[in-house]
Amino acid sequence: MLKKRTFLISLLSAAVMCTFSFLPISAAENSNAQAATALIKSMGDDAIKTLSNKSLSESQKEHQFEKYLDESFNMKLIGRFVLGNNWRTATDEQRKEFLSVFRDYMVVSYGQKIGSYSGESLKIKDAKPINDKESLVYSVIEQPNGPPIKLDWRVRKANDGKQQIVDVIVEGVSLAVTQRSEFSAVVNKPGVGVDGLIKKLQEQVKAEGS
Amino acid sequence: MALFTLLSGCATAPADDKSAASTVMYEEVYDPFEPMNRYFFDVNYALDALFLKPVSEIYRGVLPLPVRDSVRNFLTNLSQPIYLINNVLQGDINAAGDNMGAFFTNTFLGLGGLFDVAQLNTPENDMGQTFAIWGIAEGPYLVAPLLGPYTMREGVGGIVDWYIDPVNIIAREHDETYVGVWRWAVDGLDKRSRAIETLDEIEKNSIDFYATIRSLYRQSRKSKILKGATDPSQLPSMSFGEDDEITKTSTTN
Numbered sequence: 001m002l003k004k005r006t007f008l009i010s011l012l013s014a015a016v017m018c019t020f021s022f023l024p025i026s027a028a029e030n031s032n033a034q035a036a037t038a039l040i041k042s043m044g045d046d047a048i049k050t051l052s053n054k055s056l057s058e059s060q061k062e063h064q065f066e067k068y069l070d071e072s073f074n075m076k077l078i079g080r081f082v083l084g085n086n087w088r089t090a091t092d093e094q095r096k097e098f099l100s101v102f103r104d105y106m107v108v109s110y111g112q113k114i115g116s117y118s119g120e121s122l123k124i125k126d127a128k129p130i131n132d133k134e135s136l137v138y139s140v141i142e143q144p145n146g147p148p149i150k151l152d153w154r155v156r157k158a159n160d161g162k163q164q165i166v167d168v169i170v171e172g173v174s175l176a177v178t179q180r181s182e183f184s185a186v187v188n189k190p191g192v193g194v195d196g197l198i199k200k201l202q203e204q205v206k207a208e209g210s
Numbered sequence: 211m212a213l214f215t216l217l218s219g220c221a222t223a224p225a226d227d228k229s230a231a232s233t234v235m236y237e238e239v240y241d242p243f244e245p246m247n248r249y250f251f252d253v254n255y256a257l258d259a260l261f262l263k264p265v266s267e268i269y270r271g272v273l274p275l276p277v278r279d280s281v282r283n284f285l286t287n288l289s290q291p292i293y294l295i296n297n298v299l300q301g302d303i304n305a306a307g308d309n310m311g312a313f314f315t316n317t318f319l320g321l322g323g324l325f326d327v328a329q330l331n332t333p334e335n336d337m338g339q340t341f342a343i344w345g346i347a348e349g350p351y352l353v354a355p356l357l358g359p360y361t362m363r364e365g366v367g368g369i370v371d372w373y374i375d376p377v378n379i380i381a382r383e384h385d386e387t388y389v390g391v392w393r394w395a396v397d398g399l400d401k402r403s404r405a406i407e408t409l410d411e412i413e414k415n416s417i418d419f420y421a422t423i424r425s426l427y428r429q430s431r432k433s434k435i436l437k438g439a440t441d442p443s444q445l446p447s448m449s450f451g452e453d454d455e456i457t458k459t460s461t462t463n
Contacts, residue, residue, distance in 0.1 A: 080450060174446075
């Protein structure tokens with residue numbers, strides 16, 4: 001009888017312990033995911049308010065986008081990621097120059113596009129932790145005519161506890177992965193290198209920004 | 211005794227996040243035929259600018275959206291049998307049931323497939339996805355003349371689809387081989403007309419259009435195979451071990 005009981009208790013405790021080891025999501029990660037959701041939600045609401053504000057000009061809306069980029073996105077980490085393996089071989093000077101031109105490139109590539117949006121609304125669906133620092137916030141943009149666009153935000157907690165966006169995944173396509181692939185193709189062309197990439201980006205900024 | 215139970219019970223505990231992150235490798239570019247691919251990419255780009263893009267702009271300008279939606283519905287309906295075959299081969303019987311339901315409902319109640327009465331979500335399916343689910347690797351990236359980007363697996367899958375597609379088989383039996391060609395052409399035209407702005411935007415923002423399309427193609431294929439869900443464990447690592455302190459320098463704004 002006693003034996004049976006010990007056995008049952010051990011079985012039970014094993015079950016409990018297994019449950020805990022199978023739980024990949026800790027409380028900290030959960031609160032992380034919540035904080036990440038809060039960031040996307042406040043930014044989304046703010047953006048829609050800005051975009052639907054008829055009294056603002058296109059350039060004011062673009063300026064607002066720059067503010068999001070500098071505050072809500074971890075541009076240094078994104079910049080480092082998209083440079084891929086070439087980051088390690090790049091000099092400090094090159095890194096600094098690249099980060100600066102990469103930010104401007106993002107502004108001219110996506111800022112103007114933001115100015116033309118209106119009427120679409122961002123609906124947050126769910127959030128899942130990726131690891132102890134990062135979470136993925138699932139959202140959709142609903143369109144008046146056409147299927148909703150899936151938009152997933154990869155959000156990372158910095159050391160000071162600030163949540164920042166590190167990647168945007170549109171319909172399963174990651175912007176950071178695409179840019180990394182593109183930039184490394186450019187850098188690896190004979191005679192181009194990191195300097196050549198910086199130059200190309202600068203030209204792009206000049207051409208688009210005018 | 212208790213220890214034994216513990217060990218046997220927990221032996222199958224999942225690996226922790228760190229190892230999962232390290233198995234997510236750098237996205238493979240695998241493009242051994244790059245020079246040739248770039249050449250055909252340029253050829254296709256020129257052909258697109260000369261022919262497909264202007265024609266799809268006319269198509270979009272002449273036909274109102276409801277008509278173009280009916281064209282899309284009709285083509286999707288014709289494809290339901292081949293989607294069904296692939297879903298069965300992938301073991302997704304629920305999705306296959308949706309294909310069957312959508313096909314019969316829309317054929318009989320939706321005027322031969324012109325209207326999507328069933329409103330069942332039936333995503334595109336093809337042999338390339340089936341091969342992927344069977345565990346066959348993508349293989350090298352290929353840009354085929356006229357046909358555009360493929361990976362080896364998707365290319366072979368496309369050829370198999372062409373031959374086993376029930377609609378094409380019936381057409382061949384009645385010596386109406388052009389049916390398959392028309393289907394393919396109109397499908398391409400409709401798709402191109404829906405992507406005019408998107409592609410222009412991508413081209414405008416890219417510094418290497420070829421590499422961008424290559425990355426987009428591979429990623430969107432992967433996303434289709436995962437049925438559109440982003441899996442948090444499949445994302446590339448963005449941790450660099452220096453704890454977010456990337457450089458001491460800051461960008462000047």
